[in-house]
Amino acid sequence: MQQATISNSATSRLSRNHLNDILQRVGLYEDMVRVEQELIARIESRTAVLRAAGAYTVQSGGKRLRVMLVLLAARLGTYQFDRAKHPAVAIELLHAASLVHDDLVDHAGSRRGRATVHMTWDRDVALALGDFLFGLAARELADEPDPRIIGFYVHAARCMVEGELNPVTMVEPRDQAEAQYFRKIGYKTAVLFEAACRSGIAVAGGSDAAVAALGQFGYELGLAFQIIDDILDMVESEAVLGKPAGNDLREGTITLPLILAAAVDQSVILRLAVAGNVPAERVPEVIACIQAAGGIDAAYEVANACVARGLAYLAPYATNDSYEAFAAIANHVIQRRH
């Protein structure tokens, strides 16, 4: 595992360059730029505060991974930018809507190195902005002739809401704890990766079988993404994360490294962590225990296994150069530092 030595903005730049290279190689970079422009153009409102908070949110330096998945999946079928751009824009709007509302529920003070919307404006603006972005996402799909597409997005949106209300409550028995955790991150994160991949191949004329395979790849990739997120929350510095490190432990949120560590280490401090009762100053000690018990390494292994399972669903496309791009993105998801 790499250690944090450079700042958030520097790693942001590096990882964006890396992702752009992947897109360049399959000739999708220009289209990605066009999606970015369309996305920014969508945040128009007669209401000044929505316009400002919308632009602040959408231009906050996300990596647009989900957009890439839509375009790459579309490239496996009959690629038409004018069809693919709508789910591509919509996925990012829906993602933004869910982040704004999640940050509100979680009382998060910062994201991607900047104050969250409810901190910069207020809670009412964050509530309204989330609704507004959700509406924009639906608008983006309204003219899409394939009725499957909006179904994918609505499924994801419903699951994300349910994910927010279904916490992990235990670390043992381990199989039940893992089931809770995978349900939680499936709802919270993987369903949107799934929707991105499904909608991309669907607008490119993909069969139901192709949609199912891409969806399963996306879902597994999303699981891996969230596992890595949960690992990084423990092992990276605030400067790299763009938000306070060790946040999950302070908030009493049980994630995979803790579940896996608790299976081999029954110490009092980990029991406190499970109960959500760790004083802030002891969080580094908890992380050291989790690391010593192999919880971090084991979680990395689980994420790698998700990616491997996901890529197996793409076997029918192994000779397409989009496959290589998917594999490179999957690799990036595992290797990323924030």
Added chain:
Amino acid sequence: MQQATISNSATSRLSRNHLNDILQRVGLYEDMVRVEQELIARIESRTAVLRAAGAYTVQSGGKRLRVMLVLLAARLGTYQFDRAKHPAVAIELLHAASLVHDDLVDHAGSRRGRATVHMTWDRDVALALGDFLFGLAARELADEPDPRIIGFYVHAARCMVEGELNPVTMVEPRDQAEAQYFRKIGYKTAVLFEAACRSGIAVAGGSDAAVAALGQFGYELGLAFQIIDDILDMVESEAVLGKPAGNDLREGTITLPLILAAAVDQSVILRLAVAGNVPAERVPEVIACIQAAGGIDAAYEVANACVARGLAYLAPYATNDSYEAFAAIANHVIQRRH
């Protein structure tokens, strides 16, 4: 103007009976009952709190006016229940979503005589439930083959969000104050009545011209509905309203009766009301001033004018018995007491 002499539940029953009679006369009562059943069936979730809070919200005794408008509008074209039921269910889900989030923003303690969702559960549940209901509404429209329909709903959803963030800030100059007020209630309320009427005629194969006419009727009816709501907030008792009376004045919300009264009465107490600085105990005094200055009667006149303008858009359907039902509903909107 009638005075409040009976309780909320009794007037609820009376007005629901009256509306049911209107539907019986055009043979839509059974379909209304079926929409009600479908609506309740939709509130299914793997998450217990969403299921409970969803049922609580959807079964809270609303009058289902918007559903009636969908069905009646559909009846002007080629009526098919299996097509019309989707926008009918969706309109009520979207309405419920917006009420839950509005109550959250407005810190409302009660609605329709019952504690609001964020009071009964908490703010996080209210936020999630609104998102969930919004998602259910989108789901309901996902399989609708006419792409216009979801466009109508998305337009309404966006406007409702903007309405929540665009308060009326002045009472003079009167024309500007009225423009602010009509924009506010247009966004907040009339757009959803408009969407109901548009979608009903559209699923019944209505032309764009028919959709436009029905939409304009719905919009005017929605304006009238909100003007009456704002009047009732001043003149009805808490027992009848199901929420505290005089709430708008206490919250510093400027509505039409105040704007119209302030045009003829420059007294200090009304200036305080405009500034949102009326102490709770002086609210009855403010209402007496507004009434004495003719603000209530003048607002009733404006609402009547909206209804008249709205019905004029339906002139092409004057011989259809749906027209009579629309007129009866419009009459109910004006005469209603809560």
